[in-house]
Amino acid sequence: MLNLNIDGKDVSVAKGTTVLEAAQKLGIDVPTLCHDARLKPFGACRLCIVEIAGMPKPVTSCTTPATEGMVVKTNSERLYRLRKTTVELLLSDHPNDCMVCSSSGDCTLQELAYLYGIRENRFVGEVRDHSRIDHNPFIIRDQNKCVMCGLCVRVCDEVQGVGAIGYSERGFEAKVITPFGHDLDCEFCGQCVSVCPTGALTGSLWSGKPRSEGVVKTDTTCTYCGCGCNITLRTHGDKVIRVESASDNHNRGWLCVKGRFGYEFINSNERLTTPLIRKEKGAPFEKATWEEALDYVAGKFTSLQQQHGSDSVAGLCSARCTNEENYLFQKLFRAGLGTNNVDHCARY
Amino acid sequence: MNSEIVVSVCMGTGGIAAGGDMVMKAFQEEFAEAGVANATVVEHSRLHKVGCRGFCARDVLVDISVNGIVSTYQYIQPDMVKRLVSDHCIGARPVSEWLVGDDYHTFHDNQTKIVLGDLGKIDPESIDEYIRVDGYKAAEKVLTTMTPAEVIETVKKSGLRGRGGGGFPTGVKWGFCAANDSDQYYIICNADEGDPGAFMDRSVVEGNPHAMIEGMIIGAYAIGATVGYVYIRAEYPLAVDRLHLALKEAKEKGFLGEKLFGTDFNLKIKVKLGAGAFVCGEETALIASIEGERGMPRAKPPFPANKGLWGKPTIINNVETFANLPHILNKGADWYAAIGSAKSKGTKVIALTGKIRNTGLIEIPMGMPLKEIIFNIGGGIEGDKLFKAVQTGGPSGGCIPQQHIDLPVDYEGLASVGSMMGSGGMVVLDETDCMVNISKFFLEFTQSESCGKCVPCRLGTKRLLEILTRITEGEGKEGDIELLQELAEDVRDSSLCGLGMSAPNPVLSTIKYFRHEYEAHIKQKKCPAKVCNKLLTFFIRQDMCVGCGMCMRACSVNAISGEKKQPHKIDNSLCIQCGSCFDACKFSAVLKE
Numbered sequence A: 001m002l003n004l005n006i007d008g009k010d011v012s013v014a015k016g017t018t019v020l021e022a023a024q025k026l027g028i029d030v031p032t033l034c035h036d037a038r039l040k041p042f043g044a045c046r047l048c049i050v051e052i053a054g055m056p057k058p059v060t061s062c063t064t065p066a067t068e069g070m071v072v073k074t075n076s077e078r079l080y081r082l083r084k085t086t087v088e089l090l091l092s093d094h095p096n097d098c099m100v101c102s103s104s105g106d107c108t109l110q111e112l113a114y115l116y117g118i119r120e121n122r123f124v125g126e127v128r129d130h131s132r133i134d135h136n137p138f139i140i141r142d143q144n145k146c147v148m149c150g151l152c153v154r155v156c157d158e159v160q161g162v163g164a165i166g167y168s169e170r171g172f173e174a175k176v177i178t179p180f181g182h183d184l185d186c187e188f189c190g191q192c193v194s195v196c197p198t199g200a201l202t203g204s205l206w207s208g209k210p211r212s213e214g215v216v217k218t219d220t221t222c223t224y225c226g227c228g229c230n231i232t233l234r235t236h237g238d239k240v241i242r243v244e245s246a247s248d249n250h251n252r253g254w255l256c257v258k259g260r261f262g263y264e265f266i267n268s269n270e271r272l273t274t275p276l277i278r279k280e281k282g283a284p285f286e287k288a289t290w291e292e293a294l295d296y297v298a299g300k301f302t303s304l305q306q307q308h309g310s311d312s313v314a315g316l317c318s319a320r321c322t323n324e325e326n327y328l329f330q331k332l333f334r335a336g337l338g339t340n341n342v343d344h345c346a347r348y
Numbered sequence B: 001m002n003s004e005i006v007v008s009v010c011m012g013t014g015g016i017a018a019g020g021d022m023v024m025k026a027f028q029e030e031f032a033e034a035g036v037a038n039a040t041v042v043e044h045s046r047l048h049k050v051g052c053r054g055f056c057a058r059d060v061l062v063d064i065s066v067n068g069i070v071s072t073y074q075y076i077q078p079d080m081v082k083r084l085v086s087d088h089c090i091g092a093r094p095v096s097e098w099l100v101g102d103d104y105h106t107f108h109d110n111q112t113k114i115v116l117g118d119l120g121k122i123d124p125e126s127i128d129e130y131i132r133v134d135g136y137k138a139a140e141k142v143l144t145t146m147t148p149a150e151v152i153e154t155v156k157k158s159g160l161r162g163r164g165g166g167g168f169p170t171g172v173k174w175g176f177c178a179a180n181d182s183d184q185y186y187i188i189c190n191a192d193e194g195d196p197g198a199f200m201d202r203s204v205v206e207g208n209p210h211a212m213i214e215g216m217i218i219g220a221y222a223i224g225a226t227v228g229y230v231y232i233r234a235e236y237p238l239a240v241d242r243l244h245l246a247l248k249e250a251k252e253k254g255f256l257g258e259k260l261f262g263t264d265f266n267l268k269i270k271v272k273l274g275a276g277a278f279v280c281g282e283e284t285a286l287i288a289s290i291e292g293e294r295g296m297p298r299a300k301p302p303f304p305a306n307k308g309l310w311g312k313p314t315i316i317n318n319v320e321t322f323a324n325l326p327h328i329l330n331k332g333a334d335w336y337a338a339i340g341s342a343k344s345k346g347t348k349v350i351a352l353t354g355k356i357r358n359t360g361l362i363e364i365p366m367g368m369p370l371k372e373i374i375f376n377i378g379g380g381i382e383g384d385k386l387f388k389a390v391q392t393g394g395p396s397g398g399c400i401p402q403q404h405i406d407l408p409v410d411y412e413g414l415a416s417v418g419s420m421m422g423s424g425g426m427v428v429l430d431e432t433d434c435m436v437n438i439s440k441f442f443l444e445f446t447q448s449e450s451c452g453k454c455v456p457c458r459l460g461t462k463r464l465l466e467i468l469t470r471i472t473e474g475e476g477k478e479g480d481i482e483l484l485q486e487l488a489e490d491v492r493d494s495s496l497c498g499l500g501m502s503a504p505n506p507v508l509s510t511i512k513y514f515r516h517e518y519e520a521h522i523k524q525k526k527c528p529a530k531v532c533n534k535l536l537t538f539f540i541r542q543d544m545c546v547g548c549g550m551c552m553r554a555c556s557v558n559a560i561s562g563e564k565k566q567p568h569k570i571d572n573s574l575c576i577q578c579g580s581c582f583d584a585c586k587f588s589a590v591l592k593e
C-alpha cells in the first residue's frame, strides 16, 4: 500500500491508484470532464489538476499515479483560477442555449459553469460552426456543443472495439469526426451518447421529450436477453421516454442498441397484451387469458405425447429469457415431458 | 608528381536551391572537355558533393583545393565554372574576385564545430568518406570494448543534454531506460524538426547522416535496443533519400543488422515519415504517430523511458544529440565537458535568421554571449538599423531585448530571461519590427498547430491570438494587456504538453520587455514600428511622387487619384490601410505614419 496525504488527510491506496482515485476515496470532490473510471485516463480537460509538493506545476490527478509520501492539494487559489479559466474558455466556444438543450440538467459543462459562477465571459470570440447534420436513426450529433473530452472516441474504441469515430483537424478546428465525415454508420450501441458530458451527443428518441419535470426514474432489468443488463427507465406519465444505465451496475452502464434504443415497443399499439390462440387451421387468432393459453398448450402436449410418444414434442426457448428461465425450460422438457428435444433460438 | 585537385560543391537543400546541381554538372562537363588536353589534371581531380556548411546566403559555395590549399568561392553559377576550371584547376591561379571575403571567415572562425565539423567537407552519399574522418570508430569501440553501463556513465559525465528542446541530461535518461526490466527496448531519433525556420537537424541528416546513425548505434547498445526508428518529416525529401542511402550502406558494411562489428549485438533501424505536424515532434505524440495513431501527446508519467513505443521502454533523442555522441565516445567525456558553460556542456547548432547580415547555420560553444553571436558571427544588423530584440527557441520561445545582450546562450541563461533554447532557432529583430505583431505571428503558428486535445491550449491560444489581433488592428481595449497576461499564464500552467506550456512565451516576454509598444497600440492607437497598417495613415509625398500610377492600380478600393505624371493623392476616408500602395511604389513616395 502507498500512503499519501491529500488536503491534510492521510490515505492508503494500492499501487497503481491514481491521485484522483485516492482523493475520491477520501470523499474529496475534484472536478472532472474528460474522465470516466471505466476508460483509460486521457488528461485532456485539465480540470482535475492538483498541486503536488515538489512539483513545479499543477498536474492532472486523473493521469498521475499516487506515490509513497505524496502531499497533494486539491484546492487553492491558483487551482481555482486555472479551472475557472478552463471552464470560461470552454463556454466561450459553446452555444448559450441550455434552455432548449435536451441535456440541460444532465450536463457536466452546465454544472461547472454554475459552480464557477461564470456569467460574463472574458474570452468572447469566434465560435465553431459545424452545421452538418448526421443522418442516422439513433444519434443526434451537435458538434457545436462538443468539448473534445474524447470520451465518445475512447468508449467506441476501448469498450465497443468499433472505432467508428476519431479526431481530425488541428487547433481551434479540431473535431470528432466519422471517417471522411460520412454519416455515422456503426453498431449504434449509443455508448458514446451515454458518456458524452454535454448535449453534443443525444438520442434522437428522447430529443424533445421532457427532461426532468414529471420524469420518474425506475431501475429494472432489460428484457432483451439473458445478460439481464440493469437499466433505468425514465418515464413520463405512462410512457417510457428514455433508457439509461448506471455505471456502477453489473453491466457497468454499457448497453446494446436494442437495450438502449429499442424501447418503443413498450408503448406500441401493435404490441400484444394478451395471449392469442388459433384453434383451427386457417381460423383467426382469438384473445385468451394466460390460464386458457397455458391449459390449452398443456392439454395439447399431453395428448400428443400419449398418441405419439415423448419424442413427438419439442421446445425452443428464447434468448430473451434469463438463464434461470432457460434452465427451468429444459428441466420441464427433460424431466416433465421426458424428451431431450429442447433447443434455443441463439443457436440459429 | 601531379597535384591533387578536389572540387567540393555545396549540395545541401540551400545549395541545390541556388543551383548547386547545375554547378556540379557544369564542372563535370568542363572537366570532360578539358580532359582531352589536360588528361593528367583531370585524372587527379575529384568532384565532390558536400552538405551544408551553414552560410546558405552565399550559395552556391564551391571549394577548390589544390595540393591541400583550399580556396572558397561564393555565389557560383554554372556560367562561371568554365573560368574556375581553366584558371584555378588547370592554371593554378585562383579567381580572386569570386573568392569569399573576410566576413566569410569571421562567420566561421568564431564558431566551434563538433556536430557541423564534417559538414561541407565530406560527401554525405558515401560511407567511405565518413569512415575516412574516423566514422564508426566510436561505435566499434563501444560495442567491442565497453559495457552498456560504461557507455551510459561516459555520456553522463560528458554533461550532454538533449538538443531537441528540453535539455534533459542524455546519460541520465538512458540510465532510467536501461533500469527497466523488459523483453524489448526501442530507440528513436526525433528528426521531425517542426519549428518554422529551423534547419539544424535537416542539415545534419543531409550533410552527415552517418554521424546520427552512429549515435543511434551507441545509444541502442547502451539501453539494449534492437530496433530503432528515425521519425523524419516527409517534407525533407533530400534528407530522407540520403538517410535511406546511409542506412543501406551502413548495413552493407555490417554496422547495422545482425552481429554488429562481429559482436552479438543486433540493431535494425526503420524510417518513419511524419506528415508535417509540429506537435508530432513532441515525444509522446511522435510515439503515438509511429504506432499509427493520431499524433496527440499523452500524459506523462509514464515517461517514454519507462513506457514508450508499444508500451516498452524507449529512448527518444534528437538528431543533434545523437550526432554529438561519436565525438564524445571518441574523444572522451572530459574533452566534451570542457567545452561550454557550467551546466550546459558542448556546443549548440543554431539557425541564425532575421534582420542580420550573415544568416545561416552556426555552431557555438554553450554560454557564448548573445552579443558575440549577433555581432561577430552574424556580422551585426542588416542595413545599419538598430537592434531591438532576438527571439530564441522557435515559435514558443521568448524575445530578449537589448538590455540582455550580454546574456550567455545556454539553457539556464535563456530560461532566466523568459525564453528558452528550444531546438536552436534565433531570429534577430530590428527597430522596424513591431513586437505585438511578432507575438501575434508566433501565436498564429502555435494556435493552428495545437493538436486540440486539451482545453487551455486549443481554446486559450485561439483567444490569445484574437486579443493580439484586435490590438494590432486598433481595437485594443483598456485591460487587454492584463487579460493577455492572465490567460497566457493560465495556458502555460495548465496545458498538457510542451506546445501549450510554451506557446504563451512570446506574449509574456514581449509584454515584459515591450509593454510600451502594447500601450501605444491600445491607448494612442499607434504602432511605433509602423508595421500594423490598421493603425497607420497612408499618404503620398507630393515632392517624391512621379505620377506613374502604380499605387493607383494597386489600390483595391479606388482611394487614390491623380493625373498621369502629376503627384497622386490618397483619400483617407476611403483607404482601408491594406498597404498595397506602399508596396507598389518604386519611388518611396508612399509614406505611412
Ligand SMILES: Cc1cc2nc3c(=O)[nH]c(=O)nc-3n(C[C@H](O)[C@H](O)[C@H](O)COP(=O)(O)O)c2cc1C
Residues within 6 Å of the ligand: B161, B162, B163, B164, B165, B166, B167, B168, B170, B190, B191, B192, B193, B194, B195, B278, B279, B280, B281, B282, B283, B284, B316, B317, B318, B319, B321, B423, B497, B498, B499
Ligand atoms: C511541441 C513540441 C515539438 C517538439 N518538436 C521536436 C522536434 O521537432 N525535434 C526534437 O528533437 N524534439 C522536439 N521536441 C522535444 C521532444 O519532445 C523530446 O523532448 C526530444 O526529442 C528528446 O530528445 P533530446 O533529449 O535529445 O532533446 C518537441 C517538443 C514539443 C513540446
Ligand code: SF4
Residues within 6 Å of the ligand: A145, A146, A147, A148, A149, A150, A151, A152, A153, A176, A192, A195, A196, A197, A198, A200, A201
Ligand atoms: S461528442 Fe461528447 S463525448 Fe465526444 S468528445 Fe465531444 S463532448 Fe466528448
Ligand code: SF4
Residues within 6 Å of the ligand: B279, B296, B297, B449, B450, B451, B452, B453, B454, B455, B457, B458, B495, B496, B497, B498, B499, B500, B501
Ligand atoms: S498542449 Fe496543445 S498540443 Fe499539447 S496536448 Fe494540449 S492541445 Fe495538444
Ligand code: FES
Residues within 6 Å of the ligand: A031, A032, A033, A034, A035, A042, A043, A044, A045, A046, A047, A048, A049, A060, A061, A062, A063
Ligand atoms: S479529468 Fe483529468 S484532465 Fe480531464
